[in-house]
Amino acid sequence: MLFSFILNIIPRPWLIKISYLVRPFLAFYLRGKKYKDPIDGRTFRKFLPYGYGVQRANVLSPSTLSLERHRLLWLYLKGETDFFTKKLKVLHVAPEQAFYKRFKKQANLEYTTTDLYSPLADVKADLCALPFANESFDVIFCNHVLEHITDDTQAMKELYRVMKKGGWGIFQVPQDYNRAVTFEDNSITDPKERTRIFGQYDHVRIYGLDYFDKLRAIGFEVTEVRYSKEFTTEQIEQYRIVENEIIPVCKKPL
Known part of the structure; x- marks a missing residue:
């Protein structure tokens, strides 16, 4: 409490x-x-x-x-990507503390952070109007951000615009996997009601399984990665990760 x-x-x-x-x-x-x-x-x-x-x-x-989601993402990046070895230009939207200093120190990364309010942001910017040129970044992280944004379609379009062709990103959101269709109601503005309905006082929707198709409609190729399946029950408990969490890996076609 x-x-x-x-x-x-x-x-x-x-x-x-x-x-x-x-x-x-x-x-x-x-x-x-x-x-x-x-x-x-x-x-x-x-x-x-x-x-x-x-x-x-x-x-x-x-x-x-x-x-849970940070630890699962870290395990995925370590086990399945070249993020820690390849020269990459990276954009991190609303950078998480768990990653910020570690990514900043990586010699292989040209690492830029952005957010409207975070003290960790290099560039103060609105996700719906990013101040970056088209096709600027090899990798983009935008995790647990889109559920805060009223026009999430425009935000997704901006992520697509600034990602290089052949680039990739991970855009985690809180999801109800029992819900087929995303629920949003812009008339709900009371923080207590938002917490009750959406799970947090500053969320404006709760995403369902159609989230992945919404990203695909923007142009991304989306792979729904159930990476926890790579670990034993004992490891899942030891790392305290969620067994059924889906990582949305989004690629921009060449």
Whole structure:
């Protein structure tokens, strides 16, 4: 309950700054051997709870502040891509703390971050009107962003425009896999109602399985990657990743 209260009253840019101060103390206090964060290899007796509405227990790594989706994405990038070795020009929309410093230090990357509000953004910009030339980036990350944006179709078009032909990106969103069709209602503006219906006070929709087809309609070739299937039940629990999560890998045709 305390985490939920803090998340809902403190603006996100402040939370990012505060987290840098408290993270070392949390990591020391929770050290142990039961759970492992694959991003930094550290192990803990438990992870922290997280969630704006309903809290998920044991999901927030005290060292990297990664969640289930971050750890799964890291494992995918390590195991299935050349992201850590190939020379790449990368755009990271709303960069996550778990990745920001690590990606910034990679000698093989020309790494640019963008967001309207994040203190981690190099370029302050609206995702619906990006200030970059056509076909600028080899790789684009835009994770858990589109559910915040009223005109997500325009945002997707911008991601497509600035991606190079043959480039790829990962655009994770919160999804209800039991829902065939995305639900949105722009008349819902009350933060408490948004939290109740969409899962978070600043979300404007809840995506269904049609999300992938919406990306395809923009022009992307979308592969629905169920990467958790590469791991044993024991590893899924150790890393605290979600067994049925789908990673949308989006490519721009040549």
